[in-house]
Structure formats: C-alpha cells, structure tokens
Amino acid sequence: xxxxxxxQPRTLKGFRDFLPDAAIARESLMDTAxxxxxxxGFVPIDTPVxxxxxxxxxxxxxxxxxxxxxxxxxxxxxxxMRFDLTVPFARFCxxxxxxLGTPFKRYHIAPVWRAENTQRGRYREFMQCDFDxxxxxxxxxxVETLLVIHDLFLALGFEGFQIRINNRKVLSGLLERLGLxxxxxxxxxxxxxxxxxxxxxxxxxxxxxxxxxxxxxxxVLALTxxxxxxxxxxxxxxxxxxxxxTGELGxxxxxxxxxxxxxxxVPDSRVRLDVSxxxxxxxxxxxxxxxxxxxxxxxGSVCSGGRYDNLAEVYTKQRLPGVGAxxxxxxxxxxxxxxxxxxxxxxxxxxxVPLFAADRMENYLGLCAxxxxxxxxxxxxxxxxxxxxxxxxxxxxxxxxxxxxxxDEWEAQEAQIKLLASGETRKVPIKDLxxxxxxxxxxxxx
RNA sequence: GUGGGUAUAGCUCAGUUGGUUAGAGCGCCGGUUUGUGGUACCGGAGGUCGGGGGUUCGAAUCCCCUUACCCACCCCA
Numbered sequence: 001x002x003x004x005x006x007x008q009p010r011t012l013k014g015f016r017d018f019l020p021d022a023a024i025a026r027e028s029l030m031d032t033a034x035x036x037x038x039x040x041g042f043v044p045i046d047t048p049v050x051x052x053x054x055x056x057x058x059x060x061x062x063x064x065x066x067x068x069x070x071x072x073x074x075x076x077x078x079x080x081m082r083f084d085l086t087v088p089f090a091r092f093c094x095x096x097x098x099x100l101g102t103p104f105k106r107y108h109i110a111p112v113w114r115a116e117n118t119q120r121g122r123y124r125e126f127m128q129c130d131f132d133x134x135x136x137x138x139x140x141x142x143v144e145t146l147l148v149i150h151d152l153f154l155a156l157g158f159e160g161f162q163i164r165i166n167n168r169k170v171l172s173g174l175l176e177r178l179g180l181x182x183x184x185x186x187x188x189x190x191x192x193x194x195x196x197x198x199x200x201x202x203x204x205x206x207x208x209x210x211x212x213x214x215x216x217x218x219x220v221l222a223l224t225x226x227x228x229x230x231x232x233x234x235x236x237x238x239x240x241x242x243x244x245x246t247g248e249l250g251x252x253x254x255x256x257x258x259x260x261x262x263x264x265x266v267p268d269s270r271v272r273l274d275v276s277x278x279x280x281x282x283x284x285x286x287x288x289x290x291x292x293x294x295x296x297x298x299x300g301s302v303c304s305g306g307r308y309d310n311l312a313e314v315y316t317k318q319r320l321p322g323v324g325a326x327x328x329x330x331x332x333x334x335x336x337x338x339x340x341x342x343x344x345x346x347x348x349x350x351x352x353v354p355l356f357a358a359d360r361m362e363n364y365l366g367l368c369a370x371x372x373x374x375x376x377x378x379x380x381x382x383x384x385x386x387x388x389x390x391x392x393x394x395x396x397x398x399x400x401x402x403x404x405x406x407x408d409e410w411e412a413q414e415a416q417i418k419l420l421a422s423g424e425t426r427k428v429p430i431k432d433l434x435x436x437x438x439x440x441x442x443x444x445x446x
Numbered sequence: 447g448u449g450g451g452u453a454u455a456g457c458u459c460a461g462u463u464g465g466u467u468a469g470a471g472c473g474c475c476g477g478u479u480u481g482u483g484g485u486a487c488c489g490g491a492g493g494u495c496g497g498g499g500g501u502u503c504g505a506a507u508c509c510c511c512u513u514a515c516c517c518a519c520c521c522c523a
Contacts, residue, residue, distance in 0.1 A: 010496095013514065063521055066447090084523090116521070117447075118514095128523065189521090302523070328523025356481075389476095391483035406481055420483075 014124025020346040026127070026333055028343075029156065030109050033129045033327055036152045037107040040144060042131045045106045047088040053078040059087045059283070059314065067114040081113040085130040085326065086283075086311070093134055094315030102135025102320075109329075121299045121334035132324025134311060139253060141323050142287040142307055143260040149291055149303050149325055150266050156332075157341070160294030164274040167254045168284050168306070170237060171275075173247015174223050183210040188278035191224050195276060199225060224276045230258065233273055250286075257287055285309040289325055295339055302332040347397035349379040350441055352420075354391065356406045358384035363410060367403075367430070374434035376441075395420055400444050401437060405430075419444075 011017060018026060034044075050073070057065045057080065069081040082088050085108045097104065109129045118124065131148060133141040146163060153161045171188065175181050186209040190202050197205075203217040212220070223240045226233050234255050241247025254273065261271055277290050286307030293302060305325025312320045336342050353368055355361070364380055371378045379399070381390045387404070394402050404416040404425075415433050417440055418425045428436040 010514080067521080112523085114522085118516090119518090120516070122522075126523065300522070304523070326523065331523045354482085386480090387482050389483085393483085395483045402483085404482070408481080416482090418482075423483080425482085 012124070014118040014122075016123065016125070020348075021342070022333070024345055024348060025336070025342045026329060029329055029333060030127070030129060032155050033152060033329075034107070034109065036148060036155050037129075037131045039151070040105070040148055042105045042107040042133075042148075045089075045092065045108055046110065047082070047085075047092055047108070049081055049111075050079045051082060051088060051091065053080045055091050055315075056080040056083060056087055059090070064114075067116045069113050069115050082110075083114055084112050085110060085128050086132070086324070089130070089132060089134075090312040090320075091315055093320055094312040094318070097135070097312075097316075097318065097320065103133055103141070104135050105131070105133045107131040121328075121331040123330055126331070127329035129327035129329055130305075130324060132305075132322050134320050134322035134324075137321045139256050140260070142253070142257050143264065145287075145305065145323050145325055146257065146261050146271070146289065147264055147266065149289060149305075150261075150270060152303070152327065153291065158293065162270055162272050162292050162294060163303075164272050164277050164290045164292065165254070165257065166273070166275055166277045166288050167250040167286055168278075168288060169246045169250025169253065169286060170223075170241060171250075171278065172285075173241040173244035173250055174220065176246060177241065177244045178212075178216050178219055180210065180212065180216060183212070186210040187212070187220065191220065191276055192278040194221075194224055226275050230268070230273055233275075234258075237275065253286060283308045283311070287323065293335055293339075296335045299331060299335045299338075301328070302335060303327045343398075345398035347379065347394075347399050349377040350400055351376050351378045351437055352390075352394035352397075352399040352402040353378060353380045354387055354394070354402065354404060355381045355384045356387055356390075356404060357410060360407075360410060364405070367405065367415075367433075371403075371434055371437065374438075376434060376437055391418075391420075401440055403433065403437070 053070055056068060064083045068083050071079060073079050089106070089108065093100075093104070107130065109127065111125055111127050113125050115124060116122070131145075133144065146165065149163055171191070172181070172184065175184055175187060180187055187206060190205040190209060193205070194202050199221050203214075203221060206212045206217050206220065207214075219240075223237065226236055234251060237251050237254075238248070241251060258271065258273065262268065274290075277288060284306040286309070288306035289304060290301040291303035293299070303325055305323070307321070307323040309321050310319050311322050312318070333342070351371060353364060355364060357363075368378045368380045381393065391402060399420055402418040402420055404418055405414075409415055409427075409430075413430050414427050415430050416425050416427050417433075417436060419440065421444075426436075
C-alpha cells in the first residue's frame with residue numbers, strides 16, 4: 001500500500017492522546033486525589049458513560065444541554081454522554097440511596113464530555129475528580145469540603161493557591177430584597193464576570209440581560225465589590241442583606257465555615273471571602289468554592305463546587321441536600337505543564353536492571369522476581385546490548401536506580417547499586433539487595 | 447456557535463520581492479576498540495512544507511476551501 005492510501009492518523013478536536021510522560025503525570029495526580037478523598041472516608045463509585053438523554057438534559061442549565069454529546073443508539077434510544085459527574089450522581093442517588101443510607105460520601109474519578117470550543121486547559125474530553133457528601137445539611141460538611149480541597153492542593157505540592165468562598169444565600173437574599181429573585185441566573189452570571197470586566201461593564205450587562213435599574217445595579221455592586229478584612233466584610237454584608245432571612249442565614253453560614261476552617265488550621269491566606277464568585281451552574285444554593293493557583297490565575301478555577309439543596313429532585317421525592325467539589329484534572333495538568341511542574345519521567349519503575357551477562361538470563365529473571373516480591377518496581381532490559389547503551393536508556397527514562405550485576409558480581413553474589421542522578425555506586429550482597437534498594441529510594445530527593 | 451491568529455523534521459523555529467537537490471538547534475539512531483549513562487567529537491536516519499483545489503513556465507511563499515491548534519466572546523474543570 002502506498003503512503004497516499006493510508007488513513008491519516010489523527011484525533012478529534014478537543015480529544016487527546018496521552019504519551020507516557022503525560023499519562024504518568026495524570027495518573028499520579030489522580031492517585032493523590034484518591035488518597036486524599038479516602039483519608040476523609042469518601043468511597044469510590046462509578047456510573048455509565050451513556051445515560052438516557054432525559055436523565056441528563058435540563059439539569060445544568062441551557063448551556064450544558066447545548067454542549068452535550070447526544071445520539072440515538074442502535075435500538076433507537078435517545079442517549080447522551082455525561083457532561084459532568086454531578087448529574088449522573090443525582091440519578092445514582094435517586095436510584096440507590098435507600099441501600100446506601102445517609103449521609104453518603106463518595107468520590108468519582110472519570111472522564112466527561114462537552115462539545116464546546118477548545119482553549120488552553122479546555123478540552124472536549126476531560127477528567128474530573130468529584131467528591132460529594134450527600135444527605136446532610138450540616139455546615140460541618142461544607143467545612144470538610146473546604147478542608148479536602150486544601151489538603152488536596154498541599155498533597156499535589158502546591159503552596160500558593162487560594163480557595164475563594166462565597167454563599168449563594170447572600171446573593172439570593174440581596175436579590176430578594178431588590179425584587180430580582182426571578183432574575184437570579186442572569187444576575188449571577190453577570191456578577192461572576194466582575195473580576196474580569198469590571199463594575200461598569202457588569203452594570204451594563206445587568207441592565208441588558210436582567211433589565212435592572214441603576215439603583216439595583218448599585219446595590220448589587222456594593223455587595224459584590226466588598227473587599228478588605230474578613231470580619232469587616234462580614235459585618236458589611238450583614239448590613240446589606242439585613243431584613244432578608246435568606247441573606248442573613250447566608251452570612252451566618254459564611255461566618256461559620258470560615259471560623260471552623262481557621263480552627264482546623266487552614267491559613268487565612270489560602271481562603272478568601274469573595275462575594276463576586278457566583279458559579280454559573282444553577283443547582284448551587286449555599287456555600288460555593290473556586291480554587292485558583294497563585295502562579296497562574298488566568299487558567300481559571302481548577303477545583304470548584306458548592307452546596308445544593310436538593311440534588312435529585314427531578315428523579316425522586318426524597319430530598320437530598322449535599323455539598324461537594326470537582327477537581328479539574330486536565331486543566332490543572334495544563335497549568336502544571338505551563339509552570340514546568342510536570343515530571344518528565346517516562347518510566348514508572350524504580351529499578352533498572354541491565355541484561356549484562358547475556359548467558360545468565362535465568363539469574364536475572366530470578367533476581368527481578370525476588371525484587372518484585374519485595375515490593376519494588378523493576379524493569380529488566382530485554383537485550384544484551386552494550387552496558388553503556390542500556391544505561392543510557394535508563395537515564396533517558398528517568399530511572400532513579402540501576403542494579404548492575406555482571407559475571408564478576410554473580411560469582412561473588414554481589415550487586416552494584418547505581419544512583420543514576422549522581423553516578424555514585426555501591427556494592428551490596430545480593431541477599432540484602434531489596435533492603436538496600438528501598439533505603440536508597442527512600443533517601444532520594446522527592 | 448461568532449470573530450482574529452497560526453500550521454515547515456519527533457520538539458522549538460529559520461526560509462529573503464514565488465525561482466534549481468527546503469535549513470538550524472535540540473531530540474533520536476550509530477560510532478569514538480571489547481564491564482558503566484547524562485558532557486565532548488564524528489557520522490546517520492527523518493519533511494510530497496497540515497490536507498484538498500486554484501493562479502503561474504515555476505508555489506513552503508499568492509488565492510479559495512477544509513482540518514487542527516492558540517487568543518477573545520460565550521461558558522466552564
């Protein structure tokens with residue numbers, strides 16, 4: 001077949017291949033998230049990629065319906081690919097919460113699909129890492145959500161990040177007082193842009209999309225533009241929503257969450273009360289979170305979430321309040337890539353064993369098997385090439401350690417451990433090799 | 447979905463007003479005498495210039511279409 005007859009190998013817009021370095025980075029990020037979630041007792045679940053279309057549509061607002069991949073399956077059923085993990089979770093809860101009992105805490109790490117235009121850190125297929133606590137209205141769960149986010153970013157190696165927090169009730173309270181309760185969606189969307197386009201433009205948009213008066217705009221902006229010291233802000237907010245039961249409750253909740261987070265050891269510098277964050281998604285009703293990296297705020301929020309009153313109301317009569325958040329794995333990865341924080345390792349094993357003495361294959365196989373039994377990840381080179389070439393391979397793949405055993409060493413029942421970063425070597429008896437390797441690994445810089 | 451930009455080797459990019467066999471750096475493979483990689487030196491492979499069509503004696507270079515990526519809007523992880 002001539003070259004021009006070949007099918008062009010290519011991927012769809014917004015869909016990507018992952019080469020080992022990217023796949024290793026992504027998996028290790030997900031492993032970290034998994035460990036943090038588990039450390040708080042969240043349990044894993046999974047749901048299907050495809051759902052009946054009626055299960056998915058009309059849940060996240062118009063925009064998500066537009067961006068959903070949908071088609072008819074072979075049996076003529078209208079189906080959709082999940083757009084996020086929250087809506088399938090709502091269906092899941094409506095179906096199974098009776099067996100699970102409440103409160104129920106789950107995490108779910110899986111890809112989702114959105115047919116929107118791509119951009120830096122925005123793809124059509126991307127991984128989300130959600131965790132939610134459902135079946136409780138306790139503010140303690142809101143605090144726990146914040147603590148999980150905080151632990152998560154620390155575990156991922158970030159020091160400089162900021163969790164912005166707000167409460168929808170504060171905004172709702174104000175809207176109620178201004179007689180704008182039915183315009184909540186356009187108003188919140190406009191407010192969400194405050195950081196980006198400034199107060200004048202927000203006012204314009206408010207008037208245009210929600211038909212607000214100048215006075216209403218002023219009141220909205222007075223509230224959302226609040227800045228400064230936290231307790232002062234809370235006091236100001238209190239005044240601005242005074243008279244609205246919802247609003248006052250919202251301020252009280254904010255105060256509570258912030259206070260407990262502080263008591264739990266989250267430094268003030270990493271939690272910012274930001275009255276301008278609103279979140280586009282319709283289902284949030286209480287606390288809302290967004291997380292920004294200090295080094296790259298422009299990539300947007302890398303972990304967002306909040307509290308919702310009634311997740312599964314369209315599927316069941318049972319009321320299921322909850323709170324949770326979603327880590328944007330691929331967006332975070334794009335950010336880390338840009339910041340040069342992605343490990344370029346293309347090997348996953350810790351120990352490289354060159355096939356040095358070609359006629360001792362059985363010895364090498366036995367040695368590797370023993371090391372693996374001892375819990376090490378070991379790669380044996382498949383060909384008896386020149387030692388230098390084999391070490392070069394190991395070096396390029398980023399192996400931390402090599403174990404060189406040639407005829408002399410086999411005779412003496414010794415092995416040479418080589419630290420590939422420094423070139424330093426040392427000899428140990430083969431019977432002590434596993435222990436020595438573990439020690440060597442432990443003493444390496446992370 | 448709308449508007450703007452970009453597309454040349456695996457990667458980052460040169461390529462003069464359209465003119466012969468399209469270049470560099472890095473990377474990759476091999477070598478610098480047989481048991482030690484990352485540096486140095488030598489050599490090599492690799493591109494129908496994103497794809498298709500058109501203008502021209504002649505197109506990487508000009509025009510049209512298409513696809514992907516980047517930026518903005520929108521929305522959001």
